[in-house]
Amino acid sequence: MKKLMIDMDDVLCEKGFIRMVNEFLGTNYKQEDAGSYYINDLIPKDRLEEWVKWYSTKNAYDYVDIVEGAQEVMEKLNKVYDVYIATAYVFRDAPQVSGKTLYDKYNFLIKNFPFIDPHKFIFISNKELLEADIRIDDSPKKLMGKAELKLLFTAYHNKNMTDEELKENKFVRVNNWKEVENILLK
Ligand SMILES: [Mg+2]
Structure with a gap:
């Protein structure tokens, strides 16, 4: 079986961070408003400490949606591939509260992806250390x-x-789980 390594945030689940930021700030930002990968950049610097305190009392995975089709396609993939979920969990704004994030991630995964053996959850920061056939x-x-x-x-x-950048990096873009299924299961 080929080793298939799948990310969690913004692949299996989405929109949690932006909802948390909006609840905390009382705003109505969209994910694109962050202008980068880090949605927490929307938090004003002078409220960072307060934000970390607030964040550490919440389960971030109470705020997410499961990406459409993720469960169904993952279950199919799991029969044909050696599937691992590799996810970063250290909270950039306050690494010291990351133990709770890890706990909440683990519980989310066993509840919503019960067909994946928990031994195949990988909690890590540098994914380059891992080897896989497909990422x-x-x-x-x-x-x-x-x-x-x-x-x-x-x-x-x-x-x-851009398509050029994708090509340079040998990335293939997939817009949804249907496209993943078409590439990996057809
Ligand atoms: Mg991600």
Whole structure:
């Protein structure tokens, strides 16, 4: 079986961070408003401490949607591939509260992807350390490790990556789980 490594945030689940930021600030921002990968950049610097305190009392995964089709296609992929979920969990704004994020991530995964063996959840920062035949991630940076096929899952922060840039990096863009299914299961 080929090793298939799949990211969690903005691939399996989405929109959690922007909802948290909006609830905290009382705003109505869209993900694109962050102007980068880091939605928490929308938090004004002088409220950072307050934000971290607030964040650490919440389960970020209470705020997410499961990406359409993710569960169905993952279940099918899991029968044909050796599937791993590799996810970063260290909270950039306050690494010391990341233990709770890890706990909440784990619980979200066992509840919503119960067909994946928890031994195949990988909680990590540098995904380049991992080897896989196929990688799926929304972060171009996190797709940099070895793989024969790299699928860039479309997200708010990578929409502007041009076809040329994709080609240079040997990325194949996928816009949704239907497209993942068409590439990996046909
Ligand atoms: Mg991600």
